[in-house]
Amino acid sequence: MPQQKEAIAAEIPRLRRYARALTGADAEADDLVQETLARALSRIDQWQTGESPRKWLFSILHNLHVDTLRRSARRPQHLSIDATEFAPAAVGNDLGTRRDLDNGLQALSPEHRQVLLLIGLEGLSYAEAADVLDVPIGTIMSRLARARERLRLLMQCDIGEADAPPGVVTTLRRVK
Numbered sequence: 381m382p383q384q385k386e387a388i389a390a391e392i393p394r395l396r397r398y399a400r401a402l403t404g405a406d407a408e409a410d411d412l413v414q415e416t417l418a419r420a421l422s423r424i425d426q427w428q429t430g431e432s433p434r435k436w437l438f439s440i441l442h443n444l445h446v447d448t449l450r451r452s453a454r455r456p457q458h459l460s461i462d463a464t465e466f467a468p469a470a471v472g473n474d475l476g477t478r479r480d481l482d483n484g485l486q487a488l489s490p491e492h493r494q495v496l497l498l499i500g501l502e503g504l505s506y507a508e509a510a511d512v513l514d515v516p517i518g519t520i521m522s523r524l525a526r527a528r529e530r531l532r533l534l535m536q537c538d539i540g541e542a543d544a545p546p547g548v549v550t551t552l553r554r555v556k
Contacts, residue, residue: 381424384424384427384433385421385424387432387433388417388420388421388424388433388437391433391434391437392413392417394434394502395413395416395417395437395438395441396409396410396413397501397502398438398441398497398498398501398502399412399413399416399441399445401485401493401497401501402445402490402493402494402497403445404482404486412441412444412445412448413441415444416437416440416441416444419440419444420433420436420437420440434502434504434508435504435508435511435512438498438502438504438512439511439512439514442494442512442513449490480535481535484531484534484535485497485531487534488527488530488531488534491523492523492526492527492530493527494513495509495513495520495523495524495527496524496527496528496531498512498513499520499524506520506521506524
């Protein structure tokens with residue numbers, strides 16, 4: 381059991397990085413990671429010993445994030461005074477590029493952002509990302525291609541989703 385807890389603790393920086401990229405806010409990311417760890421520790425017997433806990437933890441984090449989005453969609457948005465952030469003046473091109481990248485990621489749809497972060501940032505394989513998001517591997521591949529293209533266009537044009545050129549599809553459609 382101590383080895384399992386150490387393996388889970390080793391994944392905290394990755395969980396936090398992914399949660400921060402998903403939520404766009406440090407406080408929300410910390411809350412999401414804390415809830416993920418609490419749930420993981422309460423259900424540690426569900427983790428198969430001998431495997432890396434990364435996929436299991438990312439699945440928990442993803443499901444908690446989706447639950448949070450569903451709950452927040454049902455109630456009005458609450459903004460606290462602490463939520464207001466003032467952007468520091470650009471100190472150089474690197475800071476501006478990181479800010480543009482973060483804005484571009486936040487402009488992507490949640491489905492595209494999740495796939496791009498899991499594969500591009502966290503280094504999960506297509507199969508692992510498909511398991512985490514509970515979608516077919518083909519869906520992962522197409523979402524990743526679309527996410528990369530959309531992010532490239534957003535970074536080139538320095539625009540948000542609302543200002544996307546007419547040829548850029550900004551929403552996913554489900555075909556049944």
